Amino acid sequence: MTATSTRGGVVTRxxxxxxxxxxxxxxxxxxxxxxxxxxxRAAGQVVQAAR
Structure with missing residues (x-):
């Protein structure tokens, strides 16, 4: 599985x-x-706004 590093050591997979x-x-x-x-927190806000 390839990981992509982003700012501050946060990794997306x-x-x-x-x-x-x-x-x-x-x-x-x-x-x-x-x-x-x-x-x-931002991800949760996006989900709530989409409902």
Missing amino acids: PVRGLAPSRRAPARRAGDRRPLVRDYL
Whole structure:
């Protein structure tokens, strides 16, 4: 599986079995980096706005 690094050590990975437009954000337990927290918050806001 190929990983693509982005800012601050956040890594994106392709997930097999999902349509190309779908994403599943995940983080390590205990990861308290502000960049990760903000990324997950923004992703949640996008999902809520799309409903």
